[in-house]
Amino acid sequence: MLSNGLPACSIYILLFLVCSCSNILQNDFRFISSQDLKSSITIFSAEGNTSYSQILFDVSRNQLFLSVRDGLYRLSLSGLKFLEYADWQSPENKKIECTYKGQNEESCHNYIKVLLSNRWHIFVCGTNAFSPVCSWREINNISNVIEVVDGIAKSSYNPTANITAFLSENGEYYFGGPTDFSGSDSLISKTARNMTLRTKQYNSFWLNEPQFIGSFESEKFVYFLFRETAVEHMNCGKTIYSRVARVCKNDYGGIHAIFKDNWTTFLKARLNCSTSGEYPFYFNEIQSMSYVATEQTMYATFTTSPNGIAGSAVCSFHLSAIDEAFNGPFKYQHDMNSAWVKHDNVHLGHYNCMSSLRNNHLLETSKYQLMDSAVQSTSLDPLYTSTLERFTHITVDVVDTKKDSVHILYVATTEGLVKKLSLLPLHGKHKKACVVEVWQVATSIFNMKFLKETSSVYITTNDGLIQIPSAHCKRHTSRANCKNAMDPYCGWNEREESCSVAPFGDPHNRFWIQHINSCPILDSPIDGGWSTWSEWSPCHHKTWANSDSFDQCLCQTRQCNNPQPSNGGRECSGPSIAVTNCTVHGGWSDWSGWSACSATCGTAVKIRLRTCTNPAPAFGGRVCVGQDRLEAFCTEHPPCPAEAVDGGWSPWSPWSSCSTNCGEGYAIRQRKCNNPAPLNGGQYCKGKFSAPAFFLPNDDTLGTKERSYRSVLGAKPNEVAV
Template sequence: MRDTLYRLSLQGLRPLERADWPAPPEKAKLCQDKGQTEEDCHNYIKVLLSYEQKLFACGTNAFSPICSWREIESLSLVSEWVSGVASCPHNPHSNVTAIFANSGEYFAGTPTDFTSSDTAICRSHGASPRKSVMLRTTQYDSNWLNEPQFVGSFEDEHFIYFVFREIAVEYLNYGKAIYSRIARVCKNDSGGHLVMKDNWSTFLKARLKCPVPGDLPFYYDEVQSVEYLSQEKILVAVFTTPTNSIAGSAVCIYNMSDIHMAFEGPYKVQESRMSTWEPRSPSHLAREHFKCNSDTRYHQSIEYRNYHLMYESIQPISGEPVYKATLKRFTHVTVDVTDTKNVAKQLVVFVATQNDEIMKLAILPRYEGACLVETWRLKNGKEGFNINTMQFVKASMSIYIGSDNGVLRIGSERCSRYKSRSSCVGAVDPHCGWDDARELCVKASTHLQDSYFIQSTASCPTVNTPVDGGWSSWLDWEQCMQDDTPYAAYSDDKPDMCMCRKRRCDNPRPANGGQNCQGASIAVTNCTVHGGWSAWSGWSECSASCGIAVKSRRRSCTSPEPKFGGRVCVGLDVKDMYCSNLPPCPDPALAPVDGSWSPWNAWSPCTGTGCGVGAGIRERRRVCGSPAPKHGGADCDGPRSERQSCDLRPCELRKATAWSPWVQIPSNTSDGSYMEKRFKFLCKAPTPEQIRLSLAREEERYCNARGTCSSTPPEEDSAWEPWGPWEACSAACGGGQQARRRRCRNTSCEGPADMLRACNTHACVGVLVCLASVIFCQRRGSLPWNRQPRVPSSPHYITAKQNSYVTVPLKEVPRKAKRQPSFSGIGNTSGILLSKSNNLSNANHNNPLTTPKLYPKAIANEYDSMGTLRRHSNQPNNKTNLDIEEDKFY
């Protein structure tokens, strides 16, 4: 594993977290500058240990080892960085073993330099709460360590043990040999004295033997992997023969009591390089010191420097391996301890081989031997699986295997593959047994107390029991040649090929009269298929009904269709033939020509008498002349013209206003009576930019001095003659006046003799006048009004923007203060609300209360065209006319 840390689920190996941890680019460049390959200059994770919910990880970091403390549930969260020197090797190909003691101190067996020439067993502070002295084995002293290859470490009571293989220093007088060792140090070792103060003072090692007894014993000398069972005090180890000899492997099991006994025996000492190795017993104080009982380093510092190798070797429990295999090399071992029907705490050993096989062994009681239960073959395509580590996990009853390509989980039992009682019980699998009630081979862990559960694990099965053959897994697909198609069949062409895969009847092989495997041993698919023609179809119709014509028939290369490199069909897939006995075709010049329409003309202008959307009609036409019908050809089909509705000018919008307030008409009556009028206007707008306003209706009423009004005029005073008829209006449009008169029969009559009224107030043709729907007139004495400039162009044209000036004449008429008209709200600062056609003047100086009177526009000598009052030269000097700047209309 390099450059990355993964956290996976235990059951499904589902990725839970990924933490990238590559070597820095500058470290990788420096690594290559020192002569290492690009492949080795990465960060290879060599140490991965957990301690109290923390994860301790160390990597080579491009030959600059570094370690980190991380949260075990959050790998990306690094709480501390630690130097990896003496904790992790520089070279990714070096072996290392490491362990945290219960006290938190970190022990490691690893190379400590760039070239991996200085290998040591070291202790560092690690996670210990107390500051411990960093110790190591003596540098470059072959009596301590001589090119060791570490395979494992474990803790037991007061000691930390290391298992490794090294060049045997005691055999150097006879040649070079590799021995397996187990070394131990005290956890409380405080180091030597003086020059030895940074070195171990309790380091001891002994030879670990795995012999085959005989007159000339044979030893499996090279330990490859170990697993320590702390509850059982058992050490399980796998050994192999040297690499330059015939391949062979063995499993040996050791008791910790035998290991302790060897370390309490005599030591093997050599006085000089030319002398032999002899046994020697140390003093009592030295022996107590090596038992971690007391600190005697000041008294024994010279003595314990000579004691490193134990004289007695450590033998396996039964004196020999529990299992041996020839022509195989074991690489890893892991162990499960399980209860069976007849044996408590039986060992199940899983051994990995160099050929990517996993062997399951059931260890017999009293370690008298082992039975091979089954063998699993791991394949990763055509490449080897290359197992790097292997561990059994009791929680999931599975074996987890780490390789260069990933992580693999394998269940520890396959009870369902045993179909009969004899095969299930005879397999001697501690994880399986026969359920007589259901007649199935089931897991043993949940049925041990059942009376109908049958299991036998006390002895290996007899070799003469018939064994039925079982198929291995299918091999990968590969090309194979079809039968009866030799290479010479198609000269230089390749032969016809298929895709084939095979399987073997060796899982297990039939033995002792057992049945052979049922089914085919080879599967074939995707064979080459050459194309073949289908039958010819029937002849088609002739291409013409007269003159020269042809007919055809077809076939296809589909019988069969070429597949998987097969040849296509050779030959024509279409055949043509002339049609015979067809009549000659007539002269083309006399042939009937059907008429065809010309393109449509453009649409005509939109016409109509109305207005608005869809009120008009437009038309377009076409002619039957492209071409015209000839020689009896058919006329064109369809209409020659078509019409559709279109949009005319927008219709005028008309809207009538509400009745205006009643407006008092000035009068000269002496009894205080008066007349009021109100108006309703019609606003027309052909377009939003042009607005026209006209008088739609007019009403009048007569009011007496008490304010009571009626639509009928009051009875005339008997002194007056009846009113005369109204005279003609002074103007035909745009606002005029008309008068009527009466005569007084007596010498004096109360009231006016003349009466005036407005007439023809509608706008003249071509003159547009529109007032705001509401006009607010400011009384005299309030804030001044600003006179607006006259609108350009015609004085009667009004744009969409509201005009502040209208042509409405005003004249002051005094009235009595008895009654305030319903339309007025006259006060010191209050305004009067009028309709669009009325203005209000309050410039009467004789009476503070005034009533506006509407006069026709025709009286031009008193009012200007802008609708503002002129000053009269005949007015009294003490009277002030309305200020032109104070007249403003909204």
């Protein structure tokens, strides 16, 4: 036995069931993984921002508003394109004061909890470091603050508080949630014309530690959904019940000291979401709601208590059933030691907003808030239940099909899954919701809303906003698969031979075939479909079959699980892996032919080349090892003949001595043809090899002609050149 009293085998069985359910889910053709969703979704995320939470649609201007911690975004509806950002941080002194009061630094920021519109302006409230504040802003310029309003009784102090708020059609502000620093004073209030109306303070018969889920209005009433500690069950121990409270829109409180600033029409009743039988099983804790005004129907998710085995359910409640409970008797306890008894509702007109009570009647009605009868759901059993799973959010769409209108419920879980449920149009008390698809969002979901105009589900997480289209018809590749999917959004287009949404939004198009008459058929042959390709990642791949080594590559894979073939369906065709950017080691090309010899005779060389291009090294591959050039002597050439060398004169020698000591004489100078000497038939030097000169006696009587002759020959004085 374990410490909690459960046998060990029970724990093992529980773990086995959890694993088995997970495996069955992922092998089901209705399951769409986060990887496969990527190709169809749109994501908005901005660096540095966290806690994406509140969403407000402004369809007429094709925009939406998105809150983050310390700020607000304005985005386009189509494509989630950035339009504007308004920074709204808490002042530093507020942050310091917040931490001094014992709050952690993370909580001491401005978390937007309320985001509403009156069609011309938006109304935004934030925690402001545990000092709530609100502001009115221009709808097309959210940075322009028109008015700053005190946030008490309009927003919570704590960013984790569960609250609800809305602006009524006549501009009155309704709020449900804690309204003090500690979170101990919760209320349901109305602010209008400088007055605030609220529930009785610190009165557990009115509200007992409520956790608010949502609110909506009808023509005469405003309704609040919450869960709270059941005061009628206190004698048997503490338990949580789900409630719906109702107040009249024309309730403006009592007079004088009696019910002054308090509701006079406040009533609450239990919501019954349980399995039928002799001993019903109750899903006591409401988690989320969505009201379809055109159908006057409220859908809600319920769970078991957090300290019990996880279980969840979806129930629906018609507005007439809610009002029927409020028109019934009260549940009343005279004092703490008395039993709870039934008490007639004698002031039915007042609680239906048709009269004002006198003072003595107000004193009497102050005793009664809780209705004796619970609000019954539209079906004997929940529309959908799930074990070992906890539902969080719900949003609803109404789809026109070939025959009827079908309600589509989108239900989120704590595991980050979104289940698309189709509510079959059955009659009577036996209604059934079918699982059409399961989306793996793979992150914790903060908020979820559906918008008809874009036919998309909008989901906020800590990291961003995700827009997911409602229809994924292309997954069903054959007519049979399309039909058996039983998706109200999808039908077989005979013209295009594909599974698609209704052409031009017309489900009655004669070429569009659809038969929604049951839950998806799971035992028919399902042809396999490829998932989207994974991201590129490093891998090892054997490039050549005869290679002993593996190369480093980038690979991406896809799986045949979108859907997975089953019941004899065809396998996917095509490759399941793609490889690129493999490490390529260099390889030599073939040697080129020998080049021509460098000379035609005598010593000469020839070369041949190769390149490292077979293949060229790539993505970190090794270069080729070895020579890329070879040289060889040309041995077949004859020796080259000797080269002829022409002779060249040496410099002139000095002049020789004169041939005589007196009278006429001569001197000689010479040069040789040896610079160089002529070789191999080269030409001999041209010109004379000697140069004599004749000397004459000094005779100044020589005529001018003689002297000129000497000068022309370049002879020195008294010498004659020959």
